[in-house]
Each structure stands twice: as structure tokens, then as C-alpha cells.
Amino acid sequence: xxxxxxxxxxxxxxxxxxxxxxxxxxxxxxxxxxxxxxxxxxxxxxxxxxxxxxxxxxxxxxxxxxxxxxxxxxxxxxxxxxxxxxxxxxxxxxxxxxxxxxxxxxxxxxxxxxxxxxxxxxxxxxxxxxxxxxxxxxxxxxxxxxxxxxxxxxxxxxxxxxxxxxxxxxxxxxxxxxxxxxxxxxxxxxxxxxxxxxxxxxxxxxxxxxxxxxxxxxxxxxxxxxxxxxxxxxxxxxxxxxxxxxxxxxxxxxxxxxxxxxxxxxxxxxxxxxxxxxxxxxxxxxxxxxxxxxxxxxxxxxxxxxxxxxxxxxxxxxxxxxxxxxxxxxxxxxxxxxxxxxxxxxxxxxxxxxxxxxxxxxxxxxxxxxxxxxxxxxxxxxxxxxxxxxxxxxxxxxxxxxxxxxxxxxxxxxxxxxxxxxxxxxxxxxxxxxxxxxxxxxxxxxxxxxxxxxxxxxxxxxxxxxxxxxxxxxxxxxxxxxxxxxxxxxxxxxxxxxxxxxxxxxxxxxxxxxxxxxxxxxxxxxxxxxxxxxxxxxxxxxxx
Amino acid sequence: xxxxxxxxxxxxxxxxxxxxxxxxxxxxxxxxxxxxxxxxxxxxxxxxxxxxxxxxxxxxxxxxxxxxxxxxxxxxxxxxxxxxxxxxxxxxxxxxxxxxxxxxxxxxxxxxxxxxxxxxxxxxxxxxxxxxxxxxxxxxxxxxxxxxxxxxxxxxxxxxxxxxxxxxxxxxx
Numbered sequence: 001x002x003x004x005x006x007x008x009x010x011x012x013x014x015x016x017x018x019x020x021x022x023x024x025x026x027x028x029x030x031x032x033x034x035x036x037x038x039x040x041x042x043x044x045x046x047x048x049x050x051x052x053x054x055x056x057x058x059x060x061x062x063x064x065x066x067x068x069x070x071x072x073x074x075x076x077x078x079x080x081x082x083x084x085x086x087x088x089x090x091x092x093x094x095x096x097x098x099x100x101x102x103x104x105x106x107x108x109x110x111x112x113x114x115x116x117x118x119x120x121x122x123x124x125x126x127x128x129x130x131x132x133x134x135x136x137x138x139x140x141x142x143x144x145x146x147x148x149x150x151x152x153x154x155x156x157x158x159x160x161x162x163x164x165x166x167x168x169x170x171x172x173x174x175x176x177x178x179x180x181x182x183x184x185x186x187x188x189x190x191x192x193x194x195x196x197x198x199x200x201x202x203x204x205x206x207x208x209x210x211x212x213x214x215x216x217x218x219x220x221x222x223x224x225x226x227x228x229x230x231x232x233x234x235x236x237x238x239x240x241x242x243x244x245x246x247x248x249x250x251x252x253x254x255x256x257x258x259x260x261x262x263x264x265x266x267x268x269x270x271x272x273x274x275x276x277x278x279x280x281x282x283x284x285x286x287x288x289x290x291x292x293x294x295x296x297x298x299x300x301x302x303x304x305x306x307x308x309x310x311x312x313x314x315x316x317x318x319x320x321x322x323x324x325x326x327x328x329x330x331x332x333x334x335x336x337x338x339x340x341x342x343x344x345x346x347x348x349x350x351x352x353x354x355x356x357x358x359x360x361x362x363x364x365x366x367x368x369x370x371x372x373x374x375x376x377x378x379x380x381x382x383x384x385x386x387x388x389x390x391x392x393x394x395x396x397x398x399x400x401x402x403x404x405x406x407x408x409x410x411x412x413x414x415x416x417x418x419x420x421x422x423x424x425x426x427x428x429x430x431x432x433x434x435x436x437x438x439x440x441x442x443x444x445x446x447x448x449x450x451x452x453x454x455x456x457x458x459x460x461x462x463x464x465x466x467x468x469x470x471x472x473x474x475x476x477x478x479x480x481x482x483x484x485x486x487x488x489x490x491x492x493x494x495x496x497x498x499x500x501x502x503x504x505x506x507x508x509x510x511x512x513x514x515x516x517x518x519x520x521x522x523x524x525x526x527x528x529x530x531x532x533x534x535x536x537x538x539x540x541x542x543x544x
Numbered sequence: 545x546x547x548x549x550x551x552x553x554x555x556x557x558x559x560x561x562x563x564x565x566x567x568x569x570x571x572x573x574x575x576x577x578x579x580x581x582x583x584x585x586x587x588x589x590x591x592x593x594x595x596x597x598x599x600x601x602x603x604x605x606x607x608x609x610x611x612x613x614x615x616x617x618x619x620x621x622x623x624x625x626x627x628x629x630x631x632x633x634x635x636x637x638x639x640x641x642x643x644x645x646x647x648x649x650x651x652x653x654x655x656x657x658x659x660x661x662x663x664x665x666x667x668x669x670x671x672x673x674x675x676x677x678x679x680x681x682x683x684x685x686x687x688x689x690x691x692x693x694x695x696x697x698x699x700x701x702x703x704x705x706x707x708x709x710x711x712x713x714x715x716x717x
Binding site: 053055056058059122124127128131134135138139142227230233234249250251252254257258261310311312313314372373374375376377389391392394395405406407408409 | 550553554556557560563564566567568570571572586587588589590599601614615616646647648649650651652654655669671672673674676677
């Protein structure tokens with residue numbers, strides 16, 4: 001590697017802008033400018049100085065902050081566009097995305113779909129964008145933190161005159177007694193809690209160097225956060241499933257590989273009612289409508305595990321683990337799994353009852369109750385009467401050919417074809433019975449099935465969640481915040497005081513809050529002849 | 545020093561590329577299905593309408609045409625007679641059909657089986673256990689399982705008779 005030797009004798013890496021030790025300017029083109037560019041202490045950013053192998057070229061690309069900023073901007077714009085139309089997962093279930101976007105939003109929708117914005121946050125190019133930001137973060141940070149650390153560690157106390165003169169805050173004064181002034185300044189610096197180093201009567205006072213590491217700590221946090229996000233794709237790290245479960249039903253919990261079963265004992269929805277709450281709430285409740293505001297959604301459940309490890313589908317005894325009341329934000333937690341209350345359905349039909357009656361005399365020959373989840377073929381009544389179930393349509397509609405059919409297995413709109421067998425009609429009379437509807441397909445019947453009642457059941461909508469990456473995200477977030485605080489609330493300030501040929505040169509540098517540094521410098525020279533430092537950027541402006 | 549730097553850079557870039565590669569791979573190329581093509585089909589037990597139990601692992605050495613269906617699903621209705629026809633032919637050749645209904649009332653399933661004269665075993669998956677294990681989403685879904693218990697293919701749409709013949713040929717021992 002090429003190296004550059006400064007006139008002071010210090011050997012600097014190739015690409016260094018000014019000497020690490022004495023501060024003399026090294027690169028030719030920077031000599032013209034009046035003020036020094038103090039970024040990264042003028043150290044050689046490795047990526048900028050090497051353009052050799054293929055690996056170096058990739059490295060250089062990601063090492064550029066400009067590239068990093070563009071990656072962030074592109075990701076931001078893409079993310080924003082992704083929110084304009086609904087994402088694929090939020091369009092009505094069952095509709096084809098291709099048709100949906102075109103029908104709803106016309107040409108724009110079609111374009112949106114074709115460009116893949118309908119599933120943006122899971123698309124490969126979005127993932128690559130986010131990952132590129134991550135790579136850029138790692139490489140940019142490494143490329144800067146290493147030389148910066150080196151430069152700050154190696155900085156000399158005595159700097160070359162040209163370095164001091166080209167600092168933003170600077171003043172020079174002829175002082176009658178330099179030693180006295182320097183001793184005084186040193187004491188004052190100590191009071192402001194500067195760490196003062198001395199060499200041949202020259203002072204370097206420094207504090208808050210710690211602040212310079214803030215951005216890098218912050219990036220470490222971000223990278224940990226991204227790693228956490230990535231780990232979600234590892235099998236077993238993340239589960240997000242939906243479980244609809246009726247009262248009284250026992251189901252295997254999806255996402256647990258048959259390890260756990262859940263029984264829904266009861267779903268409860270409570271509302272605020274005037275009579276049940278304290279008087280002070282009366283007005284508020286009235287405003288919302290009495291009994292309109294929901295107070296509580298709750299599923300009383302029992303968690304089970306199989307008694308023995310068996311093949312899927314095999315009947316096995318269940319061992320109770322615990323009873324629990326799942327409320328919103330109060331999930332049932334067990335073995336890293338959590339069950340959250342997210343949805344409900346009230347009054348799903350469970351069973352319907354009918355009476356077999358004589359149409360004319362209204363004589364009642366007995367009642368049958370049809371379990372809508374498990375209807376029977378034949379319902380026997382007393383005295384030779386019986387009802388045969390010919391057909392059952394849990395979610396009845398007329399199909400494209402005009403025949404009764406069912407839309408699903410859920411008893412949303414049950415309909416039945418009954419055959420009523422009576423001693424005087426041993427062949428039986430056929431009757432089609434649906435809600436609020438009776439059809440007698442083979443002419444007038446003597447008997448009818450009259451509706452006698454309905455039983456309903458509530459359904460709980462739960463989410464099964466397991467997320468082993470959460471703590472990683474938490475740690476990443478915490479480190480991120482520590483980095484932010486470190487960089488925000490501490491300032492890296494340096495003050496140089498040198499005696500050059502009987503003149504006292506005073507220079508100051510900080511990474512933020514120049515006004516604060518200037519005040520501090522004025523404080524330390526207060527009571528000496530040393531002139532207050534001048535902000536040379538202001539002077540430059542006036543010159544123009 | 546220079547060699548060192550190249551080595552370090554290469555290692556870091558490789559690490560980053562691996563992480564990105566794995567994420568992309570698991571996200572887009574790894575099937576999200578719980579059971580994917582080439583996997584060993586998870587074992588299960590189901591009781592058919594006659595009360596006979598069928599365990600998948602007992603069918604090693606035979607091809608298994610595992611069909612998930614519902615009575616309300618029209619493509620299922622259409623393909624059932626085709627499946628019945630081919631069952632008659634292929635059961636001699638060592639292919640078994642197991643038709644799993646997605647937890648409907650026994651009444652409906654029995655009516656349906658009578659209507660279409662289905663002679664292959666039909667079981668009802670109460671509590672969606674097998675459904676969850678196989679990660680079945682649309683109906684009908686058919687898993688083609690060969691004599692070694694491996695999933696040869698997963699068909700997630702209705703099948704014509706010609707297709708069924710083709711699939712039966714694939715898993716014939």
C-alpha cells in the first residue's frame with residue numbers, strides 16, 4: 001500500500017487529507033480552501049482510495065452515502081405508493097386480484113397490479129431494497145468508523161499552524177505573559193470538564209469524543225433489528241394463524257403441529273348499559289346509545305394437549321392444561337404461543353326444531369330437533385309418525401340451474417327437504433322447508449313441519465401468534481435509541497491553544513452547536529488578553 | 545495488509561449475500577405450503593363412513609390419490625364420477641383413493657356418496673386436523689403420493705378424467 005509521509009515525520013495512509021498527527025494538509029487540491037473539511041478527521045476513507053478488484057467495486061458502491069440515501073428515498077417512495085390502493089390481503093376474499101384492481105380502479109389499478117404494488121411489502125424487489133439498505137449500513141459504517149477511530153486515537157497534541165488557522169473558530173493574540181495565560185486557560189478548561197493534554201506548552205482540550213460513536217451504535221441497533229425481521233422467515237420462529245372456533249367445539253390449534261387443542265366454552269360480548277353503570281356515566285352512555293358501546297369481548301377457553309403422541313387424526317384423549325378467559329389484549333399465553341381475541345360472530349344457527357302438525361286441525365304429532373352440524377337421516381316420533389330427512393342445505397341458495405344447493409358448510413341459511421311419514425300416508429309427504437319459506441313440490445300436503453324454535457351459538461375469532469424474534473427487535477431498538485441519545489446529547493468538542501512565536505493561537509472544533517462551543521471558549525479566556533475566537537465562516541460570507 | 549483487506553471485505557460481503565439469499569429463498573422459492581412437492585406425506589389416520597380406519601403409512605408400496613373435498617364445491621362434484629371410474633381401473637394396479645371431506649355433517653357426506661356411487665374410502669376430517677397438517681386451502685386439493693410415501697405433485701384445481709388418468713399413471717407403483 002502506498003503511504004504518505006508528512007513533513008512532521010508521521011506516516012499516513014494513502015488518501016489522507018491532512019496529517020493525522022500534526023494536521024498539515026496533504027492532498028494538493030484541498031490547499032486552496034480557506035477552511036478545513038473536518039469530516040472523518042480528514043482520514044482516508046478506504047473505499048475512495050481503492051478501486052481494484054471486483055469485490056472492491058461492490059464494496060465501493062455500497063460504501064457511498066449517496067447510494068445509501070438514494071436507496072432510502074426509493075424505498076420510501078415505493079412504500080408510499082404501496083399505501084395508495086389496498087394491498088392484496090385486504091381485497092374481498094375470493095376475488096381474483098387481476099380482475100379486482102382493474103374493475104375497481106381502472107387502468108391505474110391494472111398498472112398497479114402489473115407492477116406488483118398489490119403485494120408490495122412481500123415482493124422480492126422490495127425485500128432486496130430493504131436488504132440493500134442493510135448492506136449499505138454495514139459497509140458505510142465499517143468504512144468510516146475504522147479510519148475515524150484511528151484518526152482520533154492518533155491525533156497529535158501539537159498541530160501545525162496551518163491546521164489551527166483553518167479551523168472554523170480561531171483567534172490569534174500577542175500576549176505579554178504567555179505561560180501565565182496558558183496556565184490560566186488550562187485551569188478554566190478543567191472547570192468545564194475538558195480532558196486537557198499538554199505537549200511543549202501546547203494544549204489540546206477534548207470532551208465528549210464518545211458522541212462520535214453514536215451513529216455507529218445506532219447502525220448496529222438497526223442491523224440487529226433487520227436481522228430480527230429476517231429471522232421471521234426461519235421455520236419455527238414465527239406463526240400467525242387464524243382460528244375460528246364455535247362454543248362447545250374442540251379444535252386443533254393451527255400452527256402448533258397438533259401439539260395443542262382448544263375448546264371454546266363460551267363467547268361473551270358485554271355492552272355498557274345505563275342501569276348497570278355508575279350514574280356519572282349516564283350521559284356518556286346515552287350519547288353513544290344505550291347498549292351500543294361494547295365493554296368486553298371475551299372467550300372462555302380450555303387448552304388441551306393430547307395425552308399421547310399419536311398420528312394426526314387418531315382419536316386420542318386430551319389432557320387439560322388450563323382454563324383461560326381471553327379478552328382483547330389479554331391473550332392466552334402458553335409455550336411461546338399466544339391466542340388473541342380479534343373477531344366474533346354472534347348467533348350462528350346451531351339447531352332448529354319443528355313440529356309435525358296437521359294443517360287443518362293443527363294437531364301436534366311431536367317435535368324434532370335438527371342439529372345443523374350433524375343432522376340425522378330419520379327422526380322417529382310416537383304412534384307411528386316419523387320424519388325422514390331427504391336433503392339438507394346448510395347454506396341454501398338456488399344454483400345456476402335453479403336447483404337448491406349449498407354455498408358452504410356453515411349453516412347460515414339452512415333448508416331441508418323433509419318426508420313426513422304418518423299412519424295414513426305411509427309413502428310420506430315431501431315438504432321443502434327453508435327460513436320463512438315452505439314449498440310443497442308434489443301438490444298440497446295434509447301435514448306440515450311448523451317451525452318451533454332455533455338455538456344459536458357464538459363463534460370466537462382468535463389469532464394464533466408465536467414470535468421468537470420479538471426480543472431481538474427489542475434489543476435492536478434499544479441499541480438504536482442508545483446510539484441516538486449518544487450522538488444527540490453529547491457533543492465532541494476540541495480546543496487547541498498553542499504558543500507560536502509569542503503569539504497565542506486559539507482554535508476550536510465541534511461536531512454540533514458551534515454557538516455553545518464559542519461561549520465555552522469565551523469563558524475559558526475570560527480574564528486573559530486572548531481574543532475571543534471568530535467564526536471564520538461568517539468572515540468568509542462577508543468577504544463574498 | 546492489502547490481501548487482508550480483500551479477504552475481510554470478501555467475507556463480509558459473502559455473509560451479507562448469504563443472509564439476503566436465504567431470506568429471498570425462504571420467502572419466494574421455498575413453498576409456503578406445509579406439505580410441498582417432494583416431501584414425505586405426513587402420516588394420518590381417518591375413519592371412513594363404514595367405520596374402517598385407514599392409516600396413510602399402511603399404504604406404503606401403493607400409490608395414494610389423496611383428495612380433499614366438500615359437497616358444496618362444484619369442481620369436486622364434477623371430478624367425483626371421474627375419480628370413481630378410474631378407481632375401478634387403478635385399484636387393481638395398486639393406486640388407492642382416499643377422499644377426505646372437510647368436516648361436513650355425516651348426513652351430507654353420506655347423501656353425496658350415495659348420489660355419486662362412490663366406492664373408494666371417504667372420511668370426514670372433524671376438527672380440521674388433517675386439513676391443518678396438509679395446509680389445504682382451495683377445494684378441491686389433491687395430493688399425489690407415490691409408493692414411497694413421497695408427494696409427487698399437489699393439484700389445487702378440478703380435474704378432468706384425462707388428467708386423473710395421467711396423475712394415476714404418475715403414482716402407479
